[in-house]
Amino acid sequence: xxxxxxxxxxxxxxxxxxxxxxxxxxxxxxxxxxxxxxxxxxxxxxxxxxxxxxxxxxxxxxxxxxxxxxxxxxxxxxxxxxxxxxxxxxxxxxxxxxxxxxxxxxxxxxxxxxxxxxxxxxxxxxxxxxxxxxxxxxxxxxxxxxxxxxxxxxxxxxxxxxxxxxxxxxxxxxxxxxxxxxxxxxxxxxxxxxxxxxxxxxxxxxxxxxxxxxxxxxxxxxxxxxxxxxxxxxxxxxxxxxxxxxxxxxxxxxxxxxxxxxxxxxxxxxxxxxxxxxxxxxxxxxxxxxxxxxxxxxxxxxxxxxxxxxxxxxxxxxxxxxxxxxxxxxxxxxxxxxxxxxxxxxxxxxxxxxxxxxxxxxxxxxxxxxxxxxxxxxxxxxxxxxxxxxxxxxxxxxxxxxxxxxxxxx
Ligand code: NIG
Ligand code: FE
Numbered sequence: 001x002x003x004x005x006x007x008x009x010x011x012x013x014x015x016x017x018x019x020x021x022x023x024x025x026x027x028x029x030x031x032x033x034x035x036x037x038x039x040x041x042x043x044x045x046x047x048x049x050x051x052x053x054x055x056x057x058x059x060x061x062x063x064x065x066x067x068x069x070x071x072x073x074x075x076x077x078x079x080x081x082x083x084x085x086x087x088x089x090x091x092x093x094x095x096x097x098x099x100x101x102x103x104x105x106x107x108x109x110x111x112x113x114x115x116x117x118x119x120x121x122x123x124x125x126x127x128x129x130x131x132x133x134x135x136x137x138x139x140x141x142x143x144x145x146x147x148x149x150x151x152x153x154x155x156x157x158x159x160x161x162x163x164x165x166x167x168x169x170x171x172x173x174x175x176x177x178x179x180x181x182x183x184x185x186x187x188x189x190x191x192x193x194x195x196x197x198x199x200x201x202x203x204x205x206x207x208x209x210x211x212x213x214x215x216x217x218x219x220x221x222x223x224x225x226x227x228x229x230x231x232x233x234x235x236x237x238x239x240x241x242x243x244x245x246x247x248x249x250x251x252x253x254x255x256x257x258x259x260x261x262x263x264x265x266x267x268x269x270x271x272x273x274x275x276x277x278x279x280x281x282x283x284x285x286x287x288x289x290x291x292x293x294x295x296x297x298x299x300x301x302x303x304x305x306x307x308x309x310x311x312x313x314x315x316x317x318x319x320x321x322x323x324x325x326x327x328x329x330x331x332x333x334x335x336x337x338x339x340x341x342x343x344x345x346x347x348x349x350x351x352x353x354x355x356x357x358x359x360x361x362x363x364x365x366x367x368x369x370x371x372x373x374x375x376x377x378x379x380x381x382x383x384x385x386x387x388x389x390x391x392x393x394x395x396x397x398x399x400x401x402x403x404x405x406x407x408x409x410x
Contacts, residue, residue, distance in 0.1 A: 180217040
């Protein structure tokens, strides 16, 4: 065993590791007065503070955080962080009773943001997006998924994904880039949906060749794309070896959860209207159910996602911001965790597992992130809190004391 590390950290630990008692979303796998050895940006050893004395462990750099808590750095597994413009006008319209669907069909909604995003140059789009990303990082987030989908033509989709890539390079955190051309039909293809879907399939191949795509998403809904259209782009994803995920069952049951499962995809997201049949298929294929409570709240949705059924069937649940200008103008993953508890009835353990362990799984990163384990990336959030439940309980606080990604301070 290694006895000398680059770094030894002392704090209370929330490991989410079965070896330390984590089981079925309970107990956080907590180690009080714990210690962790880091080598080369990875976790090399986990134990207690007392063990470090008994085993005479040493390090170039020892940091004692006392009674603070360390969790895996948070993971925001579903965002539309890169966009231009603002839709507070639509927020006001909805307060006056106009529905999200009606705004979309009259040319607002996603298309309003598409126009604003197309109009922006790369640098301006980068600056706006960087501001939002900083807010997430300040909440202990070390991995963020960012979708395209406000470009809807090849150049604009490329611009969005390139901004996402540059954010990862510049901020030293992990960014996963998701292609979402099937987000809305742009007006230039209004009378030729078939052609738009075909083009979106061709653009995917090009952008994948350019190293800009890690996964493929679509919006499967009556106001967006049907299952057959989604399956066409998923077929291309499969041929390129890319994983798929889906905006599924947000406003109605389109059988999207089952479709993702048929493609052995990563996650079905929103899922308020998820059917028993889809839940069973998701459980069978290990598809994560991603809960987006801020969007539920903003749209004043009343249909709750089937949390109990997913628990019973063993569908892992993640929690994310869905940060976007329409249904979730938020960059607070901690608020999403609070809402997952208050609105959806998750336990605090489930909410925190949903932004660490299962958010990693929703991005296909379950072998390297979201858990404190030997060989995992030293992506760590250090929190100035008394109890782990404080992360779900406090509203508007900034309890982050520090953030490491790959063992480096962010
Ligand atoms: O996750 N539902 C589709 N996409 C986004 C909303 C996009 C928008 O309104 O700009 C969502 O809710
Ligand atoms: Fe979304």
